[in-house]
Amino acid sequence: MDGLYGSKRFPKITTHVLQEMKLKGEKIAMLTGYDYSMARLLDEAGIDVILVGDSASNVMAGHVTTLPITLDQMIYHASSVMRAVKRALVVVDLPFGTYQGNSKEALHSAIRIMKESGANAVKLEGGSEVVESIDRILSAGIPVLGHLGLTPQSINKFGTYVVRAKEEEEAAKLLRDAKLLEEAGCFGIVLEKIPADLAAKVTKMVKIPTIGIGAGHEVDGQVLVLHDMLGINQEFSPRFLRRYHNLHDEIIKAFLAYIRDVKAVDFPNDKEQY
Ligand code: KIV
Numbered sequence: 439m440d441g442l443y444g445s446k447r448f449p450k451i452t453t454h455v456l457q458e459m460k461l462k463g464e465k466i467a468m469l470t471g472y473d474y475s476m477a478r479l480l481d482e483a484g485i486d487v488i489l490v491g492d493s494a495s496n497v498m499a500g501h502v503t504t505l506p507i508t509l510d511q512m513i514y515h516a517s518s519v520m521r522a523v524k525r526a527l528v529v530v531d532l533p534f535g536t537y538q539g540n541s542k543e544a545l546h547s548a549i550r551i552m553k554e555s556g557a558n559a560v561k562l563e564g565g566s567e568v569v570e571s572i573d574r575i576l577s578a579g580i581p582v583l584g585h586l587g588l589t590p591q592s593i594n595k596f597g598t599y600v601v602r603a604k605e606e607e608e609a610a611k612l613l614r615d616a617k618l619l620e621e622a623g624c625f626g627i628v629l630e631k632i633p634a635d636l637a638a639k640v641t642k643m644v645k646i647p648t649i650g651i652g653a654g655h656e657v658d659g660q661v662l663v664l665h666d667m668l669g670i671n672q673e674f675s676p677r678f679l680r681r682y683h684n685l686h687d688e689i690i691k692a693f694l695a696y697i698r699d700v701k702a703v704d705f706p707n708d709k710e711q712y
Contacts, residue, residue, distance in 0.1 A: 451486050451527040453559065453581045453625035459486075459658070460647040466659025468649055469667065472498050472515040476664060477522035485526050487649075489561065489661060490516045492531040492591070497665040504590045505534045509547055516555035529583050530555060532562045534591040537571050544571030548580050561628065563589035565615025569622050576623045584619035586612050586640075587653065588631035599676075601652070603632045613640065620644040628661065629653040631678070652678035 448455050459466055468487035471477045472494045480488055494515050495507035509532075516530045530551050537544035548560045559581035562568055572582050587602045596602075603609045612632065619627055626647040629637045634654025641648045641657050650657035662679065665671050669684040699705035 448486075448525075450525055453527065456486070456527070456626060456647050456659075457645075460645075466647055466649060468659055468661040470494075470661070470664045471519050472664075474518045474522045477519040477526075480664075481523045481526050486659070487527045487529060487661075488519055488523060490519050490528065490530040490555075490557065491561075491663065492533045493663050495533075497663060497671065503593050505593075507533045509533055509536050509550060513551060513554045516551060516557045520556045527559065528557045529559045529561050530557045532560050537562050537568065538564075541571040541574040544568075545574045545578055548575045548582075549578065552580055559583055559625065561585055563591050565611070565618055569618055572619070572622045572624065582622075582624045583649075584616075584624040584627040585630065586615055586619070586627060586632075587629050590630075599631070601631050601633065603636055609633075609636050612636065613643065616640045616644055616648075620646050626658075629657060631676075652676060 448459075456466055466486050467484075468489055469480055469485055470491040470493055471480050471488040472490060477488055490512065492504040492507050492512065494512070495501045495504045498515070499507065499511070501507070512530060512533050516528065519528055532544070532547050532551070536547035544562070551557055551560055560575065561583040562571065563585040565584075565586055572584070575582055588596070588599060590599070593599065603612045609632075613636075616627055624646060626649060627640070627644065628649045628651065629640060630650075631652035634656065637648065637650050637653035638656030647658035649659040649661050651661050666674055666679050667682050669681040669686055670689070672686050696705070
C-alpha cells in the first residue's frame with residue numbers, strides 16, 4: 439500500500455532525497471522505531487525516516503537514561519526494523535560509549551551497525567568533540583546524521599533535560615558546531631530542545647536538512663519518539679510533545695476486556711475452538 443504522502447514522488451528515501459526535500463521545501467517526517475511490527479506500520483504510512491534511537495533504552499527497556507543500551511541491543515532493534523522497511527531511510531543511533539573514546543572505535547561501531555543490521559546511516563551526538571569520529575565514519579562511506587542541542591547521552595554533564603543554548607555562549611557554540619558538521623559531510627542535523635529562533639538560524643545557515651524535536655517549525659523536518667506521540671507513555675509531557683493518540687487508555691481497555699472474558703469463561707467461545 440502506498441503511504442499517504444510522498445511515496446509516489448519519492449519511492450525510496452535516501453540521504454540525497456532528504457537534501458532534495460530541503461531544496462523543494464518539503465518537510466521531512468521522522469519518527470523513532472525499534473521493532474518489526476511498528477516499523478511495518480510506519481513504512482506503510484509513508485514515514486520518510488525511521489530513527490532507531492537509543493531512546494529504546496527508555497521506552498523499550500525501561501532505563502531512566504539512554505546510557506545503558508549496548509551496541510548489540512541497538513543492532514538487534516535495527517535488524518528488526520530493517521526486516522520491515524521498504525521505503526523509509528533507517529538511521530541508527532551509536533549508543534553511549536561506542537564512539538566517544540576514539541575515532542577507530544567509532545568507525546568499528548558504525549561498521550558493526552551497518553554490516554549486522556543493514557541500516558542506511560548512523561547518528562551520533564555532539565559537535566567539535568566528535569568531529570574526528572565523524573570524519574572517519576564518513577570516509578568509510580557511512581552516512582552520518584549529527585545531533586546538537588540537548589544530547590541525552592550527556593545528561594550527567596547537563597544535570598537536567600531543560601532547553602539548551604538559551605545563553606549566547608552556548609548558542610554560538612551550537613552555530614559553530616552545526617557549520618562543522620555540515621563541512622565534515624553529515625547529511626543532516628537533529629536539533630533537540632533549543633529555542634525556535636536559534637533552530638531557524640541554523641536551518642538557514644546550513645545547506646543540509648535540520649530535523650527538530652522541541653525546536654519549533656522553522657526547521658526542515660520533525661522527529662518524535664514513537665511511544666510519546668502515540669500516548670503509550672503518560673508520564674512524559676514536555677511542551678513540544680503532541681500526542682496523536684491515547685494508546686495507553688486504548689490498550690488498557692483491551693487488556694481489561696480480555697481479563698474479564700477469560701475470568702468469565704466467555705473466551706474462547708464455541709466458534710473460537712477446534
Ligand atoms: O534516541 C532518540 O529517540 C533520539 C531522538 C529524540 C532524536 O535521539
